[in-house]
Amino acid sequence: MYFTYTNSIWRNLKNFIHENSVIRRKFSSEVKQEVKFDNFIEFRRAQASRSILVQVQSENSYVDLCNYCSKFGDIIGAHHYELKDNSNYILIEYKTLESIKEVLDSAHYNLESTGIPAYSPLLWFKAAGVVKGNSVKLLNDSNKKGILKISNGLYQTREADVMELILSAENVSDQIKTLHELTKLNDLEIRLRFLAAKQIENSISGIFPKASALPFGSSVNGFGKMGCDLDLVLRFNQGIVKDNINSRLVFHTKENLTNERSQVQKQMECISDILQIFLPGITSVRRILQARVPIIKFHHLLLNLDVDLTMSNMSGVYMSELLYILGEIDHRIRSLIFVIRKWAQSVGLTNPSPGRWITNFSLSCLAIFFLQNVKHPLLPPIDLLNKSATINDIRITENGLNCTFLRDHSILDFRTENNSELSELLLQFFEFFSQFDFSNKAISMNKGSAIIKPDHSSIYIVNPLEPNLNISKNISLEECERFRIEVRNAAWILDNEIENAKSNSKSTTKLWGIANLFKTSQETVIKPNFFFKPRMVEIKNLFDDKDEEKVISDENDHLNIKESVKTLETNLTKKFKINKTSDR
Numbered sequence: 001m002y003f004t005y006t007n008s009i010w011r012n013l014k015n016f017i018h019e020n021s022v023i024r025r026k027f028s029s030e031v032k033q034e035v036k037f038d039n040f041i042e043f044r045r046a047q048a049s050r051s052i053l054v055q056v057q058s059e060n061s062y063v064d065l066c067n068y069c070s071k072f073g074d075i076i077g078a079h080h081y082e083l084k085d086n087s088n089y090i091l092i093e094y095k096t097l098e099s100i101k102e103v104l105d106s107a108h109y110n111l112e113s114t115g116i117p118a119y120s121p122l123l124w125f126k127a128a129g130v131v132k133g134n135s136v137k138l139l140n141d142s143n144k145k146g147i148l149k150i151s152n153g154l155y156q157t158r159e160a161d162v163m164e165l166i167l168s169a170e171n172v173s174d175q176i177k178t179l180h181e182l183t184k185l186n187d188l189e190i191r192l193r194f195l196a197a198k199q200i201e202n203s204i205s206g207i208f209p210k211a212s213a214l215p216f217g218s219s220v221n222g223f224g225k226m227g228c229d230l231d232l233v234l235r236f237n238q239g240i241v242k243d244n245i246n247s248r249l250v251f252h253t254k255e256n257l258t259n260e261r262s263q264v265q266k267q268m269e270c271i272s273d274i275l276q277i278f279l280p281g282i283t284s285v286r287r288i289l290q291a292r293v294p295i296i297k298f299h300h301l302l303l304n305l306d307v308d309l310t311m312s313n314m315s316g317v318y319m320s321e322l323l324y325i326l327g328e329i330d331h332r333i334r335s336l337i338f339v340i341r342k343w344a345q346s347v348g349l350t351n352p353s354p355g356r357w358i359t360n361f362s363l364s365c366l367a368i369f370f371l372q373n374v375k376h377p378l379l380p381p382i383d384l385l386n387k388s389a390t391i392n393d394i395r396i397t398e399n400g401l402n403c404t405f406l407r408d409h410s411i412l413d414f415r416t417e418n419n420s421e422l423s424e425l426l427l428q429f430f431e432f433f434s435q436f437d438f439s440n441k442a443i444s445m446n447k448g449s450a451i452i453k454p455d456h457s458s459i460y461i462v463n464p465l466e467p468n469l470n471i472s473k474n475i476s477l478e479e480c481e482r483f484r485i486e487v488r489n490a491a492w493i494l495d496n497e498i499e500n501a502k503s504n505s506k507s508t509t510k511l512w513g514i515a516n517l518f519k520t521s522q523e524t525v526i527k528p529n530f531f532f533k534p535r536m537v538e539i540k541n542l543f544d545d546k547d548e549e550k551v552i553s554d555e556n557d558h559l560n561i562k563e564s565v566k567t568l569e570t571n572l573t574k575k576f577k578i579n580k581t582s583d584r
């Protein structure tokens, strides 16, 4: 294939190949094989605790910076990035936590600045000439390579370059994999997300030493693409339940005098003020406190992040864990969800601002449901994960929500016999939802089958952790109709593309394969009737017939959640004890 990559594409490709191998090496030595969600979160949190971010003149400052900073301890990695305003930053990771204390204790405040002297891991590096008597010994070239892991690490491959690479792929499935590899969140982006969380945590640690800010959503669920927003939940009581429970000394605390909701709103107002007034980098703070889940939105200038901060929303974290685990079950799942999200964005089904349209989260749930229903399912019903839970998997949120499911999917009694290519799966996804009866059926990922719709929402997706809630309640009838038209269009286009790709030689200049899916809806010709070509009549054969099930008020029902959680805990404890006994 005669195709020349531009330098920038090569640089990006080399970056992600390098960083992926670094991560794999790290995980394989520190966490061993399977990376469980909790381990992944702990690993990243610990990494953020050992990191500082330093603004520098340019990428070339890193030798000087690393040389200076190694006075405080061993540096195990430096990662550079440049923002659109040409400001440059280097994230430095130390080997031990002690070095962070030393390096921050050594830093000083700018005496000429009128700014509030906030203590945080975000610093800037003065030019060498200003530091008197400091003899700078430059690191040699081999050190330099060892320390600077990534340069220009937030570089995003331009849309046109992604398209060029997609067009140079061998077949449609390779196109899907290429899209995933080129656009997924990279190592540095994940590091910066956890550093943002750490900065908030540190800022209130004096008064709330047990508080923790936990990333959730696509930043950690495996479906995040470069530049996606950061969803954070701030918890004040992480770990206080078990710690020191036998101590006879008890902290005085203020009682909540108003109802819990208005109390949370007041706390969030206070936190948003702290963020806005004191924390460097945080700007454009907005409060949306009347929503079902009150939220603070802000932009982080230095870390280049849009952040949504909530409090006491652990169900979001557990939902992310559930998606993470499902994405780990088969290597095709994340690539498939990436291409579906990308397609939905390019035909205008999704939109960065919230509204009456489908969200990325709902789309991921639709994809999961499809994968549970395809002939030879790739994913089990979530009920199977609930039933297989062990004593270590019990999780109950502050407001009594049962988020207990098996965390270690390797012991799950489920294996797929599905060997379909990604291209076939994508086509089947479009075909499946072209024919799905959204008017009468709801989607239950828990049961892995359709159930009777409990209300008149246009699309009903049962929330797996809160089965009395509809994840896609926001979607209007018009948007549902648009979704149905777009999946029919996509099925028609992709079917032709797969056929053509088999027979014709691929072109690197003419659009082919998934590239033809990524046209705005104005560019595509909407002809729903195209869908009913002869081969489509056989679509039923693709999927297992499953009986409809009613929405059942069973032990998952939340009317009596606390009761059922107790029963569940007792049952699991019994089950665990029985297993232990029978093991002996």
Ligand code: GTP
Binding pocket: 216, 217, 218, 219, 221, 223, 224, 225, 228, 229, 231, 315, 316, 317, 319, 320, 359, 360, 361, 463, 470, 471, 472
């Ligand atoms: P992008 O930000 O678009 O990349 O995807 P995301 O998965 O992060 O979605 P979003 O930022 O909108 O939401 C963050 C997380 O909140 C999701 O991953 C879910 O765990 C949770 N979430 C979002 N919307 C809903 C909803 O309608 N109901 C419930 N229960 N949880 C939701």
Ligand code: MG
Binding pocket: 217, 218, 219, 228, 229, 230, 231
């Ligand atoms: Mg998000």
